[in-house]
Amino acid sequence: MSSMVQGDAYSLDVTIKNNGSPINIADVKAVEFTLFNFKKIYPGEAEYSDGKFHIPLTQQETFRLPKLCQMQVRVKFKSGDVIGSEIKQIDVAHALSKAVL
Known part of the structure; x- marks a missing residue:
């Protein structure tokens, strides 16, 4: 995963292996x-x-993210098994403007 900027609005693409x-x-x-x-x-x-999974993020959501943001994924399979991922760190750059466009 790459870094994002507070105030970005897009889909975060995630591949689960x-x-x-x-x-x-x-x-x-x-x-x-x-x-x-x-x-x-x-x-x-x-x-x-x-x-890939596409997770939509709004400007309001990314404005609330800290500089170092943790992300974790949990998958529930049709078999009933639930498996969690390791916690990943995403860098979030601060935005000078806090206005929602």
């Missing part, structure tokens, strides 16, 4: 993405295409 291979979306029941103090859920708030 299990034992080095991309997970099979057909085996997935739900995915929880925790970024700082808010959560996005697939299906529903996040989308999946081209082997």
